[in-house]
Amino acid sequence: MIYVVECPPESEPAAWFAYHLADLSRKIAADDACEAWELFDEVTPRALLDALGHEQVDAAARTEFPSVCALGDQFGWDTTLYRADHLLGRGVLSPDPVDERAALLAALAARPGEHRVYWSDSEAVLATEGADTWLCDATRWRARHALHQQLLSLEVLADNL
Incomplete structure (x- = not known):
């Protein structure tokens, strides 16, 4: 799975997922002026x-x-x-090749605020455990929490409390 953490300037951070690149493209396009094929x-x-x-x-x-x-x-x-x-x-x-991931990252970067994409379950889990200093910065604890909650809801992580 692919995980996206969004930190809009005027609201709380959110984390969401996509099953694959086509799903990510569709979900990004839902909130973009461009269609997925654009x-x-x-x-x-x-x-x-x-x-x-x-x-x-x-x-x-x-x-x-x-x-x-x-x-x-x-x-x-x-x-x-x-x-x-x-x-x-x-x-x-x-005719110059364009990487689909780069194109989708550019679409996210065009939005206000900050964004992070984690391309796999393990990358997302490691990010919450300190591998991504951006996510683990004290000022982004809500973003880290949002990703952690997303991982729990998808049972990527177990809630052993």
Whole structure:
């Protein structure tokens, strides 16, 4: 699982989880101006054109969708292009690989406040036990507590009291 700790400037810290990257993307997009596919996507110009209803690059496709055709002409029709609006800019498609985790971290960083992501159960548990000095700073005890409670509720930790 993936764990997120959010410390908004005007409210109490919260911790939440996602099952995997696609779930994390969906949950981040729920509170973002971008759709999940705008936070991160991989697509070829050919697939874009096909999704727009043109199975081949013809005069009609070039007339209706000149920007998609320009991408195909520039980068190749089967070249994977990456979209990550918070990293690359709104609507930018680039042939340079983008890591999905980096794209989602950028989306969280665009929000007010502070955020931490722990990519596994063990990373989250270790963070609450002192491995992350940010989380264990005395001023963030509520954030640490929120993550600890999340780990207890998911039975990653046992409450042996």
